[in-house]
Structures are given as structure tokens and as C-alpha cells.
Amino acid sequence: MSKTTRLSSNNKIKMTLLKSVLVLGPAIILASCASQAPVQQVPVSKPAPVVIVKPKPKPAPQPKPAPEPKATYNSFSEWKSDFSTRAVNQGYNAYDVSRILDSAQLNSQVISLDSNQAEFVKMPWDYADSAVSGGRISTGKSKFNDQRSLLSRLESQYGVNAEIITAIWGMESSYGAVTGNSYIPSSLATLAYDGRRRAWAEDQLLSLIKLIQSGDVYPSQLNGSWAGGMGHTQFIPGTWLEFGVDGDGDGRRSPWVTADALSSTANYLSKSGWVRGLSPFYEVTLPANFDFSLLGQKLPGSSWRNMGISPIDGAYLDANTAFEMWLPAGKDGPALLLSPNFDVIKVYNNSSNYALGVSLLGRGINGQSGIQKSWPRYEKPLTSTQVRNLQQRLTNAGYDTKGVDGIMGTNTRNAFARWQAANGQTPDGFVTLNSASSLIW
Numbered sequence: 001m002s003k004t005t006r007l008s009s010n011n012k013i014k015m016t017l018l019k020s021v022l023v024l025g026p027a028i029i030l031a032s033c034a035s036q037a038p039v040q041q042v043p044v045s046k047p048a049p050v051v052i053v054k055p056k057p058k059p060a061p062q063p064k065p066a067p068e069p070k071a072t073y074n075s076f077s078e079w080k081s082d083f084s085t086r087a088v089n090q091g092y093n094a095y096d097v098s099r100i101l102d103s104a105q106l107n108s109q110v111i112s113l114d115s116n117q118a119e120f121v122k123m124p125w126d127y128a129d130s131a132v133s134g135g136r137i138s139t140g141k142s143k144f145n146d147q148r149s150l151l152s153r154l155e156s157q158y159g160v161n162a163e164i165i166t167a168i169w170g171m172e173s174s175y176g177a178v179t180g181n182s183y184i185p186s187s188l189a190t191l192a193y194d195g196r197r198r199a200w201a202e203d204q205l206l207s208l209i210k211l212i213q214s215g216d217v218y219p220s221q222l223n224g225s226w227a228g229g230m231g232h233t234q235f236i237p238g239t240w241l242e243f244g245v246d247g248d249g250d251g252r253r254s255p256w257v258t259a260d261a262l263s264s265t266a267n268y269l270s271k272s273g274w275v276r277g278l279s280p281f282y283e284v285t286l287p288a289n290f291d292f293s294l295l296g297q298k299l300p301g302s303s304w305r306n307m308g309i310s311p312i313d314g315a316y317l318d319a320n321t322a323f324e325m326w327l328p329a330g331k332d333g334p335a336l337l338l339s340p341n342f343d344v345i346k347v348y349n350n351s352s353n354y355a356l357g358v359s360l361l362g363r364g365i366n367g368q369s370g371i372q373k374s375w376p377r378y379e380k381p382l383t384s385t386q387v388r389n390l391q392q393r394l395t396n397a398g399y400d401t402k403g404v405d406g407i408m409g410t411n412t413r414n415a416f417a418r419w420q421a422a423n424g425q426t427p428d429g430f431v432t433l434n435s436a437s438s439l440i441w
Contacts, residue, residue, distance in 0.1 A: 069198050076106040079193040083202060087209075096209050099219065104189035107182070110226045114195050124328040124353055125375035131357030136170050137364035143175045144365055150247070150259055158266040159276035165265050167362035168348060172234040176258060179232065180225040184208065188228045188237075196405075204228050207237035216244065216253045231255025233265045243268040272347045273340060278321070280342040280359040282311040283371055286335050292427045296414065298322040304337060311337070312372060328356060330430025334373040352410075379432040382408065386440040390431065393439045394419055 151162035191201035247263030301317030384406035417429035
């Protein structure tokens with residue numbers, strides 16, 4: 001047989017084998033699947049595609065939100081036992097839970113402090129005087145210079161004024177000198193057992209466990225504020241867990257490290273809505289015909305300007321930015337237009353007095369003047385008992401204060417302003433022994 005003939009014969013054999021494969025291939029595939037499920041016949045000319053289904057990876061189990069604590073407990077020990085059981089049932093390691101709880105002790109002082117925070121019972125000028133004392137300003141300027149490089153970087157990166165970061169540092173821990181000597185597990189456990197925000201305190205305890213597990217916080221460094229604040233800028237565990245930043249690049253986020261704390265403060269304010277280049281407040285003068293019903297309302301800068309209201313230092317009010325008029329000491333005290341950044345500061349401490357203190361301290365550190373108009377220092381504040389009397393009588397008269405808790409908050413001031421308008425007073429919402437005398441005895 002010639003070479004050409006042999007090649008032709010071989011080619012015919014290959015074609016025959018190829019046809020056999022095409023005919024039998026689908027049958028082989030179907031036969032392999034027959035044991036799993038019935039399969040409809042598929043025409044030989046169109047073989048069924050083979051689909052490989054990859055199993056979906058199972059997500060890692062996540063702890064569920066903590067169940068609400070019971071309405072009451074017979075003892076602190078009973079709460080500890082119940083909380084431990086609930087935490088472990090959520091997936092928290094029993095050892096980590098026990099090493100936090102076993103050392104926690106009931107602290108009656110924490111309960112007392114929780115119901116009498118200075119931000120809510122002091123007159124605004126008393127709180128401001130404390131915040132912007134000469135010593136705090138001078139130390140702030142020194143610390144600002146020491147951390148100038150870091151603070152400049154943070155201002156550039158996050159948009160938060162360097163002096164505001166420094167002011168919060170000063171307000172929270174006297175620039176790291178006073179970070180607190182309360183044992184944090186005891187403080188949080190006490191608040192969880194017998195505080196105003198029990199579920200909140202339990203969440204903070206769980207966050208503290210996570211921080212210990214991650215290595216950000218060591219069990220040996222758990223001294224802080226009575227409210228659970230940690231380190232230089234007094235982050236509570238849950239907030240540090242969410243907003244803590246490794247500012248010095250050592251791979252660990254420690255609230256007791258200056259660079260980490262200041263970086264985290266800048267990050268927290270930035271993510272809370274800080275607007276670059278906007279002052280927290282602008283002092284203004286009110287026209288004689290000012291409508292006091294506008295207090296507490298947020299209006300565009302253009303609206304306030306059209307009423308004849310503008311900053312006394314000549315600063316420009318952005319036409320589209322919403323500002324709120326605030327009279328911290330009523331009609332006889334300074335008038336302040338609050339910017340969105342004022343509210344951002346309050347995420348740290350939900351008190352207007354606190355935000356005012358931070359703002360004024362920042363101005364002092366930056367060499368700027370404070371408030372120009374004098375305070376009506378002759379006015380006197382109410383006691384907690386008198387505040388409760390006020391709240392109860394306002395509510396009974398149809399001016400709902402949203403609770404009777406002895407805390408002079410926004411709801412109480414707004415209710416009092418409505419009462420003032422109906423009873424011949426200027427509705428400035430400023431509660432004093434003089435203005436509220438008929439409601440507190």
C-alpha cells in the first residue's frame with residue numbers, strides 16, 4: 001500500500017471515531033447523571049451543556065443584637081448572671097465575658113453622676129468659664145504647638161479644624177493628663193444594672209469585649225471615666241470600635257495613644273458631617289422686631305441676612321447653609337447662629353453647653369476672641385427638684401416636656417417657651433428662678 005493510500009485510510013478511521021464520540025458523548029453524560037435525577041432525552045445533535053454549580057460560601061456567624069435587659073433585677077449579681085448568659089447565647093466567648101464581669105463591682109457614685117451631669121444643670125456662662133479658663137487655653141496652645149504636624153495633617157485629611165480637635169482633647173482629658181480612674185467594666189456594668197440607658201450600657205460592655213479580643217484594648221488598661229470613656233479623647237467602646245483610627249501606624253488602635261486618639265476624633269467628626277471651613281457658631285445682634293418664634297428653627301443664611309441679622313465680626317454667612325438661632329442665656333444674653341458643625345460637636349456629648357465650651361476653647365487656642373456680649377450673671381439656675389416640678393406642671397398645663405427627669409434639655413426649654421408666649425413673657429425659653437418662679441414651687 002502506498003504512503004498516500006495509508007494516509008487516506010487513516011483519515012477515514014479518525015472520522016469514524018469522531019462521529020462515534022459525538023453520538024455517544026451525550027449518552028455518557030446523561031448516564032452519569034441518571035442516578036441523581038430523572039433527565040429528559042436531549043437530541044443527539046445538541047448535547048446538553050454541563051453546568052458546574054459551586055456551593056455558596058457560608059457567611060461567618062455574627063453576634064446578634066443584645067436582648068433587652070429585664071425590667072428589674074433583685075441584685076447586681078442577678079443582672080451579671082443574666083447578662084453573661086445572654087452574651088454567651090449570642091456567640092460571645094464565655095471566658096472573655098467572665099473576665100470582664102467577674103471584676104465588675106457596683107458603683108453607686110456612677111448612678112449619682114449619671115443623673116446630674118454638669119452640662120445640663122450649670123448656667124451656660126459657668127460652664128463656658130470652666131471650659132475656657134486661662135490655664136486650659138495656655139496649655140492648649142502649648143499642646144497645639146507640640147502636635148502641630150499631626151494636627152495639620154489631620155485637618156488636611158479630614159477637614160476638621162485643628163483647634164477644634166485640640167479643644168476636644170482639652171475638654172475630655174485636659175490634654176491627656178486626666179483620662180479617668182474609674183474601672184470601666186464596673187462603670188458600664190453599674191449603668192447597665194441601674195442607669196438611665198441600660199441597653200446602651202450593655203452594648204458598650206459587649207463592644208469592650210470585642211476591643212479586648214482585637215488587641216486594641218488590654219485588660220490591664222481599663223481605667224477611664226465613670227461613663228465608660230477611654231483615653232485622651234474619651235471614646236466609649238462602641239464608638240471607638242466604629243471610628244477608631246491607627247494614627248501612628250503601629251497596627252493597633254489605642255485610645256491611650258495620642259496620635260490614635262486625635263486621629264480618631266478627626267475621623268469621628270468628619271464622618272458625622274463636619275463641613276470644612278465652617279465655624280461652629282457666629283455671634284450676631286438681633287433687630288428690635290425679632291420674631292422669637294424663630295428660635296430653634298434652622299433657616300438658610302440668606303433668610304437670616306434678609307432679617308437684618310449678620311455676624312458681628314463681619315463673617316460671611318453662606319446663603320444655602322442652614323443656621324439655627326440660639327439664645328443660650330435668653331433675650332438679655334448673646335445671640336448665636338449655630339452652624340451644622342455645632343451639631344457635629346454634640347455627637348461627642350449631646351449638650352449645647354458642651355458644644356459651646358469646645359467652640360470657645362478652640363477659639364482661645366487659635367488666638368481668637370470669644371463671645372462679645374456679656375452674660376446675665378444675675379440669673380440663677382433651678383435645682384433638679386425644681387426642674388422636675390417645672391416639667392410636671394408644664395406637662396399638666398398642656399406643654400409637653402417629653403418626660404419628667406429633672407434634666408433641663410431642649411424639650412423642656414421648648415415647652416417653657418410656648419408657656420411664656422401664652423403668659424406674657426418673651427418666649428426665649430430661658431429657664432431661671434426668676435422666669436419660672438410661678439411653676440417651680
